Amino acid sequence: MADRVPVSVSVNGTTYARDVEPRDLLVYFLREELGLTGTHVGCDTSQCGACTVLVDGRPVKSCTMFAVQTDGKQLLTVEGLATNGALNPLQEAFWNEHGLQCGFCTPGFLMAATALLHSNPSPTEDQVRKGLEGNLCRCTGYANIARAVQSASQAIQTGAAVPVAAAAAGRA
Amino acid sequence: MAITQLVGAKIHRREDPRLITGGGRYTEDLLRPGTLSMAVVRSPHAHARITRLNATQAQALPGVVAVLTAADFKPILTGTHPVAPAFVAQKHTVPERFPVADSEVVFQGEPVAVVVAENRKLAVDGAAAVEVDYEPLPAVTDLLKALEPDSPKAHTNLLDNIGWDLAFTPEDTVKDAFAQAEIVVKERILQQRLAPTPIETRNVQADYNPFDEQLTVWMATQNPHFARIWIAGALGMPETRVRVISHDVGGGFGSKVCAYPEDYLVPAAAKLLRRPVRWTETRTESLQTTTHGRGQILDVELAAKRDGSFLALKVLQYLDVGAYIGTFGAFQTCACLLAGGAYKWPGGIAARTIGILTNRVPTDPYRGAGRPEATHLIERMVDKLAVELNMDPVEVRRKNFVQASEFPFTNTFGLTYDSGNYEGTLNKALQLVGYSELRQRQQQLRQQGRYLGIGFSTWIEICGFGPSGATAGATGGLGLTESAMVRVHPTGTVQIYVGSHAHGQGHETTFAQIASDTLGIPYESIEIRHGDTAEGPAFGFGTYGSRSLAVGGMAVHKASNRIVSKALKIAAHLLEASPDDLVFDQGRFHVKGNPGSAKTMGEIAFAAYGASLPEGEDHGLEAIAYFDPPNFVWPFGAHVCVVEVDPATGDAQIEQYVAVDDCGNVINPLIVEGQVQGGIAQGIAQALYEEVAYDDENGQLMTGSLVDYLVPTAAEIPTAVLDRTVTPSPSNPLGVKGIGEAGTIAASAAVINAIVDALQPLGITHIDMPATPDRLWKQIQQAQGGAR
Numbered sequence: 012m013a014d015r016v017p018v019s020v021s022v023n024g025t026t027y028a029r030d031v032e033p034r035d036l037l038v039y040f041l042r043e044e045l046g047l048t049g050t051h052v053g054c055d056t057s058q059c060g061a062c063t064v065l066v067d068g069r070p071v072k073s074c075t076m077f078a079v080q081t082d083g084k085q086l087l088t089v090e091g092l093a094t095n096g097a098l099n100p101l102q103e104a105f106w107n108e109h110g111l112q113c114g115f116c117t118p119g120f121l122m123a124a125t126a127l128l129h130s131n132p133s134p135t136e137d138q139v140r141k142g143l144e145g146n147l148c149r150c151t152g153y154a155n156i157a158r159a160v161q162s163a164s165q166a167i168q169t170g171a172a173v174p175v176a177a178a179a180a181g182r183a
Numbered sequence: 184m185a186i187t188q189l190v191g192a193k194i195h196r197r198e199d200p201r202l203i204t205g206g207g208r209y210t211e212d213l214l215r216p217g218t219l220s221m222a223v224v225r226s227p228h229a230h231a232r233i234t235r236l237n238a239t240q241a242q243a244l245p246g247v248v249a250v251l252t253a254a255d256f257k258p259i260l261t262g263t264h265p266v267a268p269a270f271v272a273q274k275h276t277v278p279e280r281f282p283v284a285d286s287e288v289v290f291q292g293e294p295v296a297v298v299v300a301e302n303r304k305l306a307v308d309g310a311a312a313v314e315v316d317y318e319p320l321p322a323v324t325d326l327l328k329a330l331e332p333d334s335p336k337a338h339t340n341l342l343d344n345i346g347w348d349l350a351f352t353p354e355d356t357v358k359d360a361f362a363q364a365e366i367v368v369k370e371r372i373l374q375q376r377l378a379p380t381p382i383e384t385r386n387v388q389a390d391y392n393p394f395d396e397q398l399t400v401w402m403a404t405q406n407p408h409f410a411r412i413w414i415a416g417a418l419g420m421p422e423t424r425v426r427v428i429s430h431d432v433g434g435g436f437g438s439k440v441c442a443y444p445e446d447y448l449v450p451a452a453a454k455l456l457r458r459p460v461r462w463t464e465t466r467t468e469s470l471q472t473t474t475h476g477r478g479q480i481l482d483v484e485l486a487a488k489r490d491g492s493f494l495a496l497k498v499l500q501y502l503d504v505g506a507y508i509g510t511f512g513a514f515q516t517c518a519c520l521l522a523g524g525a526y527k528w529p530g531g532i533a534a535r536t537i538g539i540l541t542n543r544v545p546t547d548p549y550r551g552a553g554r555p556e557a558t559h560l561i562e563r564m565v566d567k568l569a570v571e572l573n574m575d576p577v578e579v580r581r582k583n584f585v586q587a588s589e590f591p592f593t594n595t596f597g598l599t600y601d602s603g604n605y606e607g608t609l610n611k612a613l614q615l616v617g618y619s620e621l622r623q624r625q626q627q628l629r630q631q632g633r634y635l636g637i638g639f640s641t642w643i644e645i646c647g648f649g650p651s652g653a654t655a656g657a658t659g660g661l662g663l664t665e666s667a668m669v670r671v672h673p674t675g676t677v678q679i680y681v682g683s684h685a686h687g688q689g690h691e692t693t694f695a696q697i698a699s700d701t702l703g704i705p706y707e708s709i710e711i712r713h714g715d716t717a718e719g720p721a722f723g724f725g726t727y728g729s730r731s732l733a734v735g736g737m738a739v740h741k742a743s744n745r746i747v748s749k750a751l752k753i754a755a756h757l758l759e760a761s762p763d764d765l766v767f768d769q770g771r772f773h774v775k776g777n778p779g780s781a782k783t784m785g786e787i788a789f790a791a792y793g794a795s796l797p798e799g800e801d802h803g804l805e806a807i808a809y810f811d812p813p814n815f816v817w818p819f820g821a822h823v824c825v826v827e828v829d830p831a832t833g834d835a836q837i838e839q840y841v842a843v844d845d846c847g848n849v850i851n852p853l854i855v856e857g858q859v860q861g862g863i864a865q866g867i868a869q870a871l872y873e874e875v876a877y878d879d880e881n882g883q884l885m886t887g888s889l890v891d892y893l894v895p896t897a898a899e900i901p902t903a904v905l906d907r908t909v910t911p912s913p914s915n916p917l918g919v920k921g922i923g924e925a926g927t928i929a930a931s932a933a934v935i936n937a938i939v940d941a942l943q944p945l946g947i948t949h950i951d952m953p954a955t956p957d958r959l960w961k962q963i964q965q966a967q968g969g970a971r
Contacts, residue, residue: 034304048212049205051433053382054466058889061382089205102203106195109853112861113687114202115383115433121203144896147889149382149434150687151857152864152926153897 020081022047023091031078037071038062040078041088049089049118053147060146063119064088070126072145089118092125101125101163110159112150120146124160133164189696189706190917193853196692198685208430210386210401211463218388219248221452221462222306223445224296224313225471226288229324229542229882230337231317233286233295241298241312246305249456250313251448252296253285259451260417265442269513269657270520274347276540278338280507282444288317289338289506290544291884292471294444299452299460322542322882326480326503329539337506337540346504346512346538351519351596353533357486360495360530364486368567373951374479374556376503376875378886379549380894381686383433384464385443385473389450393457398425400450405435405684406725411716413442414450425450429714432686436865437548438473439686440727441510467887475875476549478503479518479556485564486530491572491579495530498522498560502546504538509547513538514657517553517645520596524561525605525643525819526583532595542882548727550865551644551928558642562932566639566939567948576936577613580641581606591814591913598645600817604845607908609641612821612843615906621825629944634828635838636941639821640933646921647733647816647914664811665730666720667738669698669746671804673792675785677702677709679742682723683735684713688923689854690731694739696850697917701743703770703784720807729818729921732850737915738810745806753790753804754782756797816912816920820844822863822929826937830945830967833960835871835938840903842929846922847912855922856905862926864900869927870934872899874953942966 015030022045029044041047041064050073053061057072064073065087092099101124104110111117120143127134127142134142139160140153148156201207238250249255264280283294298309321335328334329344337344361367381403388401398420404410407427415425432439445462453460464473484497498519504512519534565583569576585592587604594600618637625635648654651662666682679698683690691711699706712718726735747767754772755762758780765772773781782790790796791804825839842859849855872893876885886892903926911918931952938954939947945966950959 032304039303042212043214046214047205048209048214049207051209051383052211052463053384053433054889056466056888056890058894059382059466089203093204098200098203105203106199109196109857111199111202112689112857113381113383113432113434114198114207115209115381115431117202118205140897144898147382147894147896149380149436149865149894150861152860152862152903153900154860154902155857157897157902 016079018079018082020084020086022086023088033077033079035078036074037076037078037081038073041073047088047090051115051118053116058147059116060123061116061119063122063146065122065126068129070123089121092121100166101128104159104163104166108155108159108162110151110155116146116148120148120156127160128164128167133168134160136161189699190850192696192851194692194696194851195853196689198689198691209383209433210388210403213388213401215459218459218461219299219301219456220303220306221449221460222298222310223294224298224310224315226284226291226293226295228288228317228319229291229322230320231288232320233284233288233315234318235316236296237314238296240314241309244305244309244312246301247298247309248301249299250296250309251299251452251455253281253283255455256283256448256451259455260447261419262417264507265413265510266508267511267658269511270516271347271349271513271536271538272656274508275345276341277508278540282447287339290542291882292468292544294448297448297452299456324541324877324879324882326501326539326541329541337542341540344540346508346540348537350535352531354497356531357495357497357533361486364494365489366571367484367486368564368571369484370564370567370949372481372483372560372563374477374481374559375952376475376478376546377549377869377873378470378475378875378892379436379438379473381434381436381438384466384469385439385445386463387445387449388459388461389453390459391450391454391457396424398450398454399428400425401428402446403432403439404429405439405686405727407684407714407716408682408723409725410446414446417447418450418454426717429684435686436550437476437552437727440725441474441547466889470887470892471884472544474509474545474547476546476552477556478546481518481556481560483560483564485568487568489572491568491574491582493526493528493583495528496522496532498532498534500536502536502538503541503543505541505543505545507545508538509545512545512547514548515546515553515556518556520598521554521557521645522561523594524558525585525641527585528595543877550862551924554644554924554928555866555931558640558928559932562640562936563949566936570943570948576639577609580609580639599814600643601814601912601914602910603817603819604908604910605641605819608819608843608845609821611906611908612823612841615843615904616823616825616839616841634830634941636826636828636937636939638824638826638933638935638937638940640929640936641821642929643817643819644925644928645815645817646729646924647812648728648730649734649812650814651811663724664809665735665738666723666807666809667735667742668719668807669742669805671746671788673789675704675708675788677704679709679711679739680719681711681713681735681739682720683731684723684726686726688726688731689851693732693850693854694736697736697739698743701740702746703767729923732919733816733915733921734810734812736850736919737812737917738808740916741810742806742808745808746804749804750784750787752797752800753787757782757790812914814914816847816914818844818846818920818922818925820925820929822933824933824937826934826941828938828941828959830963833956833963835954835959837867837901837934840901842903842926843906843908844922844925845908845910846925847910847920848918850919858922859905859926860903862924863903863930864895865927866930867900867934868895870931870952870954872953
C-alpha cells in the first residue's frame with residue numbers, strides 16, 4: 012500500500028479529515044470516501060465534464076485532480092446546491108425547462124453553470140453555449156440546458172430567488 | 184370514463200428532483216461494503232493468437248484476489264453469446280463467442296483475462312501486470328475487400344467472412360421497371376460507424392448468496408428481464424434465482440440492450456469468489472468494446488420517369504457486423520425494408536443485405552438502427568433525382584408521397600403503414616422555414632459567391648415493437664408485448680410496475696399521467712416502478728425501438744382499465760345499483776341522474792380489502808396486463824435544414840433547423856419536444872462530427888477517447904424550431920406513436936441534403952458523412968479544380 016497523506020477539506024460546508032493515497036482522484040474521494048455519489052464519471056480524459064465540482068468557487072473536473080490537491084480548500088458539489096431541501100434557482104430552472112433526460116451529466120452541468128453565472132450573471136445564449144462547452148450531454152441536444160441557464164439568470168436578476176453566486180462562493 | 188385531464192398536459196418530470204440534487208441511483212452509486220473490483224485485461228490487437236498468458240506477477244500483487252481466465256470461467260459459464268434472428272432468420276455464419284478469449288482474439292478490446300482485487304486501483308494495477316504474448320494475425324478491416332476470396336478471415340477457422348447474405352426481394356422484382364425507366368440515378372452511400380456514447384458507461388455489480396443460491400445483479404441495462412434470462416442461462420441457474428436491478432441508467436441509445444461479456448464475467452466472478460464484485464467500463468473501454476452502430480455501405484439505384492415519378496428502387500446493403508454477430512445486429516437490415524420511405528414504388532423494391540465479419544467490435548442497434556440509414560439513403564436519392572431532373576426536391580416528394588387517403592398502406596415488403604399525412608407535415612415545415620423566401624435568398628447569395636443550402640428529410644419510421652406475432656420470430660421465440668401491473672392499495676395509493684425501462688424517457692411521469700386519467704386517481708398518488716425483475720410482472724421486454732409509450736404505456740392503460748372494471752362492480756354493490764346504471768367520472772362512480780349517490784375510487788379501494796364484496800368477487804384491487812399491439816406504429820415528419828458552407832474552410836454552419844413531426848396523440852409535449860431536440864442533435868452529430876475510425880492496416884481503433892471521437896457540445900448544436908401535426912395511430916387505444924428515435928432518423932439526411940444543395944453550383948452531387956471541414960474542403964477543391 013502506498014503511503015497515505017492527510018487531507019482536510021470542506022465540502023458543502025462540512026469539514027472532512029481523511030488520509031488518502033497520493034494517487035487518489037478527487038472524484039473517487041468524493042464518491043467513495045465521502046459517499047457523495049452525485050458527482051459522476053463519464054470519461055477518463057476530462058472531456059465530458061460529468062465530474063465537475065467547484066473548488067474555491069472555480070469549476071474543476073474532479074476526475075483530473077488529486078484529492079490531496081484539495082487540502083485546505085472549499086468544495087461545492089451538486090449535493091450542496093439545495094438548501095434545507097429547497098432547490099436553488101438553477102436547479103429549479105433545469106426542472107422547469109426539462110433540461111435533463113437521463114440526468115447523468117446533469118450534476119456536472121449544474122456545477123459548470125453555477126460557475127458561469129457567478130462570472131457572468133446575465134449571459135446571452137451564445138455565452139451560455141460557449142461557457143458550457145466543457146460538458147457533454149447526449150440526451151437533450153442542449154437546447155433546454157441553454158434555456159434553463161438563461162431562465163435561472165433571469166430569476167436571479169429579478170430577485171426571484173437566492174443568487175446562485177452565493178453558492179458558487181461556497182457559502183451555500 | 185374519466186375526463187382527460189393529464190394526458191396531453193405539459194407536466195414537469197417527477198424524476199428530476201432526485202437527479203438535480205445528486206440523488207440519482209445509478210449502478211456505480213451503489214457502494215456495498217466488501218465489494219471487490221474487477222478490471223479486464225484486453226487484447227491490444229485486432230486479430231492475434233494468444234501464445235502465452237502469465238498471471239504470476241499480477242497474482243502476487245497486494246490486494247489482488249484472483250486473476251481469472253477462460254479456463255476458470257469455462258466450468259461455470261456455458262453457451263454462447265445470444266444472437267437473435269432479427270430480420271435475418273437464416274445466417275451463413277454465427278461465430279461462437281465465449282466472454283473471454285482463450286486462444287484467438289478477434290477485435291481490439293476483446294477480454295483475455297480479468298483481475299479481481301480489493302479496490303479499483305489495485306485491480307487496474309493487477310491488470311497491467313498480467314503478461315500476455317500475442318502472435319498478430321492479418322486483420323479484416325475493409326468491408327468490400329473482406330468479400331474477396333483471398334481476403335484474410337476474421338476468425339482463422341472461417342472459410343469466408345460472410346455472416347449472412349439475404350435478398351429480401353430478388354433483383355428480378357424490379358427488372359421491368361428499370362427497363363422502362365426514363366432516368367436512373369445511382370449512388371454509393373456510406374454510413375460510418377458510430378459509438379452510441381451514453382455519458383454513463385456500462386457497469387455491472389453482482390452478489391451471489393450461496394445459502395439461498397440467489398444472484399443479484401445491478402447493471403445499467405435497457406432491458407433487465409432479457410439480461411436476467413441471458414445471465415441465468417449462462418450460469419445454469421433458474422431464471423427466478425437471478426434478480427436484475429437497474430434503477431437510474433445514464434442513457435442507452437440502444438447500446439445497453441444486447442448482452443456483453445462483462446454481464447456474465449462479473450456474476451461468474453462473484454459466484455466463484457463468493458464475494459460481491461463490481462466493474463465499471465472506462466470511456467476508452469466503452470469506445471473499444473461497447474457495440475457500435477451503423478457501419479454500412481449502401482449501393483442504391485433509383486428508377487424514375489422524367490416527370491419525377493418513381494418507378495423502382497434497388498438497395499444493396501453491406502453491413503459491417505464486426506468480429507461476432509451482435510445480439511440484435513441483424514436488426515439493422517431493416518434499412519432495406521424501410522428504404523422506400525414515405526413514397527410509392529409501383530415497380531417495387533429489390534433489396535439485399537450482406538452481413539460481413541470484420542476484426543472490429545460488433546455492431547448492434549444505435550438510436551434508430553436501420554431506420555436512419557433507410558431515411559438517409561432514400562432522402563439522398565430523392566434529392567439527387569431532383570437535381571438531375573432540375574426539379575424542386577419538394578415537388579419530387581409531393582409527387583411520390585403515399586397520400587393521406589391511402590392509409591393503411593402496405594409497402595413492398597408487406598409492412599403496413601398505420602396512418603399518416605406526409606404532405607401535411609411538409610407543408611407546415613415549408614411555412615415555418617419560409618421556403619420561397621429562402622430560395623430567393625439562396626439565389627442572391629450565390630451571386631455573391633456564398634453557398635447557402637436547403638435540405639429536406641421527409642422521414643417515416645417503423646416502431647413500437649410488437650406485435651407478438653410479427654416479432655416472436657425475430658427474438659427467437661418471445662413475442663414483443665409489454666406488461667404492467669397496477670396495485671391499488673387500501674388507502675387508495677397506487678403502485679404500477681412496468682416491464683419497459685426508463686433511462687431518460689420519463690416513464691415515471693407519462694405513465695402516471697395515463698394511469699391517473701384512466702383510474703381517476705390523483706397523479707400524486709400514483710407511483711411508477713421499473714427496473715427490478717423481482718417486482719411486477721413475470722416479464723418485461725424493455726425500452727428500445729420507440730416502444731415504451733405505444734406498447735408499455737398501453738399496458739398501463741389496459742391494466743388500469745381492468746381496475747376500473749372491477750371497481751365498477753364493487754361500486755355497484757356498495758351503492759346497491761346495477762353496474763349498468765353507474766357513471767364513472769373524475770374518479771367517482773355515481774348513479775345515473777343522481778350524482779349525490781356516489782363512491783370515490785378511494786372508497787372503493789378500501790372496500791376492496793374489506794368485508795363486503797359482490798358475490799363471487801375476489802378481494803383486492805390489482806390487475807396485470809400485457810399489451811400486444813395489432814400493428815407497429817408509424818410516426819413521420821418533415822425536417823428542413825438550412826446550411827451555409829464556407830468554401831475557403833469547408834465549414835458547414837447550420838443556420839436554421841425546422842422539424843415538424845407527427846407522433847399521433849401526445850401524452851406530454853415537454854417530453855416529446857425533449858426527445859425530438861435530443862434526437863436531432865444525434866443526427867447532426869452523425870452528419871457533421873462523429874466517426875469511429877480504425878487504422879486500415881492493423882484494425883487499431885483511432886478514436887479511443889472523447890478527444891478523438893467528437894461528440895458535439897452546446898457550442899455546436901443549434902436549437903431546432905419544432906412543431907407538429909397530429910394523426911392518431913389506429914394501433915392503440917390512445918392513438919400514440921413513438922418519438923424516441925425520430926429526430927435521429929430524420930436529421931442526417933436533412934443536413935447532408937442541405938450541404939449538397941449549397942454546393943450544387945460546384946457540381947457536387949453527393950457527400951459522405953461526417954461532412955467535416957476537412958472532407959468538404961477537399962471536395963470543394965476538387966470540384967473547383969475540375970471546373971477550371
